[in-house]
Amino acid sequence: MTFIKSTFRHPELPTNELGFTRQYYEGVLSTLCAGCGHDSISAAIVMAAFEANIEPHKVAKLSGIGCSSKTPAYFLVNSHGFNTVHGRMPSVATGANMANRDLQYIGISGDGDTASIGMGQFVHATRRNLNILYIVENNGCYGLTKGQDSATADRGSHSKKGAPSPYEGIDLCALALQLGATFVARSFSGDKHQLIPLIKAALKHKGFAFIDVISPCVTFNNNPGSTKGYEHVRDHLAATNTIDFVPERKELTTEYAEGSTQQVTLHDGSVMALHKVDKNYDVSNKSAVSMSLLDYSERGEILTGLLYHDEESQDLHQSLGTTDVPLNTLKESDLCPGGDALNKLNQGLR
C-alpha cells in the first residue's frame, strides 16, 4: 500500500530562497507506527533541507534495512533514493560519492544496521572521512524484526518484552570520534529545535558528519526500564550547546556574551554559533570531548548537541586526489587512451 499525499498547496505558503515550499521537500506518507521517533527525524530533515535551501535533486539518500532505513522514502521525494541491504549502506554511499562528488549524500541507518551487522562498514566509511551526513536513528532495538535488543542498548536497559541487557552498550558518538569523524553530534528525535540546526550544519560539512539521534521505538522499547524511551531520554538529556546556524553570505548579527559562545566556520563559509551550556566545553578538542562523553555516560546522562567538529576536514576525494569534476561526467574522450596508445603499448610487450 502506498500513500500519496494530497498535492493541494496553499498559494501563500512560505518559500525558501530557491522558491520551494517546505512541502516540496516531503516524501510519501510514512507507514511507521504512530509516534515512532523516526518520523520526527524525517520531519526535521525536511525542515532542515528547506531552510538550508538544498536542491533536492542534488541529494542522494541512502539507507540500509530497518524501520529507520525505510524513512528516506518519507522525505525529499525529488531526490534519488537507495534502500540497499542490511548494514551495507556505507559502502554503497562510498561508491556513489566516488562517482559524483557534487551531490550531497544523506545516509540513514538504524542502531542494528550500524552497530551490529554494519559495524565494519560504518567504521571504515568514518575513517575515510567520506563526505556524507550519516544519521543513526537510535532506538536501542531492532524495530523491524520486532524488538530484539541492539548493540546500543545500555547495560541494564530492558525493552518491553525483554530482560535487562547484560552487555555494554556501544556509544556510537565515542566510536565515531575515535575513528576520525570530523563532525560528531547527538540529538533526540523529540528536540527539533536542537536537531534541525544540527542537520543544517551537518549538510554543509565536508566530510563525515555523524549524528546519533535517540529515536524511541514506541512499539517495542518505550517502556519504563528502557533507557531509550521518551521519558527516560527527556529526564536524562544534557546539552553541551544549542546552535544557531548562519548560512553563508549572511552576517552574524547577534552579539553573544564572551565565553558562552563558540563560533565554528563550515567549509562553505557558513557559521555555527554554539551557545555553550558548559563554558569549558570546546568542540575542537578531541581528547576533552572524549573525556566528557565518558563522564556523562558514567553518570547516566545523555550528552547532546554538537560534540566535535574539525575545521580542517579532508574528505575522501581530497585524500585520493581525484579530479574536481564528478567522475560520472567524464566522457569517453577523457577516459579512453585510444588506439594509438594501445599500439605503442603492444610494442613494449614484444
Added chain:
Amino acid sequence: MNNVTAVNDLVIRFANVNGTGSASANDLFAKSLFRMGLPVSPKNIFPSNIQGLPTWYEVRVSDKGYLGRRLNVDMMISVNPQSMEKDIKDVRSGGYFVYDNTKPLAQSWFRDDVTFIGLPLTRLCLENYSDPRQQQLFKNIIYVGALSALLDIEFDVITDIIKEKFASKEKLIPPNILALELGRDFAKANYACPSTLRVERRDMIGDKILIDGNSAAALGAVYAGATVAAWYPITPSTSCVDAFGAYCKQYREDAEDGKKNYAIVQAEDELAAIGMVVGAMWNGARAFTATSGPGVSLMSEFLGLAYYAEVPVVLFNIQRTGPSTGMPTRTQQSDVIACAYASHGDTKHVLLFPSTPKECFDMAAESFDLAEQLQTPVIMLSDLDLGMNDWISEPFAWDDQREYKRGKVLNAEQLDELTERWGRYNDTDGDGIPWRTIPGTHPTKGSYFTRGASRDEYAVYTEDSAAYKRNVDRLALKWETAKTLVLEAEFRLAATNTRIGLMYFGTTENAALEAADRLAADDVVVDLCRIRSFPFTAAIEEFVGEHDLVFVAEQNRDAQMRTLLINELEVPPQQLAAVLNYDGMPITAGNICEQVHEYFATNEKSAAG
C-alpha cells in the same frame, strides 16, 4: 645414456626459492625464446607465502604452437637445495638436471638415467661480485647464460633484452651481461653445447605480445572508461587492481596538477568492495571489482540486490582452487555455478569466459557495455593460470570509432520530452530492459527509490503478488535478451563429419586444441566448441543438439559447466561426458585424451557386456 633429443619441443622447469629475485631471470629466459619466434608458455607454480618456500617456474616451448601444460620435465634448473631431492626425481628419464655444484650433491641423489650438469653458481658470484645482494641475484642470471649455451639460445637476443630493460639504469647493463657470459662460458668449457635439447629460431610469433591476463583485464577496464575500482586484496586477483592503478597513473592523471580521473578504494572486505561498485554504477560511473572465490561468496548478497534492483555491476573473478582457502595459489575453474546463480532467490548472472590476454582485455571492456545495456551484474571468470602467467596473445586493438554502450539512460531533455508517466521498471520496449535515470539529472523528473524489496513498474513499494510476479517474469525476459547480446561461442568443426563434440572454456582451450589433434591421430574426430558466455546462445544449443556425445572438459571436480549445460539446455545427462582436472595444476592435453579413451573403453565394454 639415452638422452631425450628434441628441437623446439621442451619443458624446462626452474626450482627457485620464493623472494630471491629469480622471477626476472626466468622472465628473461622466456622472453628470449619468444623473441626467437617460438611459442612459449611460462607458468609460475608458487606457494602462498612470501619468502623462503620453494617456487617453480615452468616453460614449455612448442613449435606446434601448443600453449597448454605438458608433463615430463626435460630439463630442471635447480637452485633450491630445499626441494632438490624431489626435483631430481621429477626429471624425466633421459633428461637433464642443472644445479649449483659449489657444494657437492649427496651421492645417493644421483640418477644414472639423468644427465647432471653442475654449475658453480655461488662460487662464480662470490668471485665476480662484491655486493652481497648482487652475489645472490646474479646466480639467476648466470644460469640463464649457461642455458643459452646448453639450449642454443641466441645470445644477442638475451643481451638485447637486458639492454632494453635497463635503458634508464645503464650502469646495471655490464654486470648483467657479465653474469650471462660467465654462465655461457662455463657451460661451453665443461659440457657439450648445445645439449640434445635445443631451440631453433622460427617465425611463429608475428605481431603477438607476451602479457598476463590480469594486466590485460585491467587495461580493458581503463579503455572501457572505468573510473571507480573497489577491491579487497586476494590472490590471484590482486595483480589486476594493481595493474589498473599503474595504467591509470600512466593514462588518467592530469599532466599539470596530478589530479586523477579515477578513484581506487581499497575496501575493508569484499562486501564493501561490491557495495561500492553498486553505488558507483547506480550513480552513473563505470566501476568494477576484482576478486576470487572467497570474495564472490561474500559478494553474494549484493549480487542479488544488483540483479533485482537492476544496477549494473562488473566483477572480475580470477578463480583459484577452492573450496574455502583450498590451494590459494593454484588454478581451477571452479566458481562457475557459484557465479552463475550467485545469491539468494531466483538469480542468474551473465558470465564471460576469456581464454587469452587479448580476450581478457576485450571481455573486460565488453563487461561494462553488457552490464549497462542489461542493467545487471556481469562476471568475467578468468583464473590464476591466465591471470598471473604471461601468455602469448594477439595484440590488443581498439577501434577509435567504438562508442561505449551505456544502455537505456534518460537524460534531462529526454525526461522533459516524455509524454507518458515514466516508470523505472516499466518495460516499454518489450525486451525486458526498462529505462533508468542517474541521480542529479533533472530537478523534478526521474527520481525514484531503488530497493531490493518488491515494487511495481513505477518503483513504488508493493507487496502485491501479481506485481511481484510481473517483475520477476520481466527479469526472465531480460535474460532472453541477454542471450542475443552476449558473446557467441567459438566453433571449430573437424574436416570430416563427426557425431562427437568437445566443449571447453577459458584456459582449458589450450589443452583441448592439442588434445583434439592427438585424438584425431587416434581416429577420434571431434568438433570443438569454446563457450565464451553465459547465458548459452542458440548456437551452443544447436551444437549440443547436433552431436550424439559431447565431452565437456573443465578444471573442477563437479563438472560445473556440464551441470549448467544440462540444467539450462535440458540436455539428457548421458549426452554430456565429463572430462575433469582439479588437482590445482593446469589441465594437460594428455589428461583429456586419457579420459576420452577411458570413456570409450568403459562404454564399449559395458555395451559389449
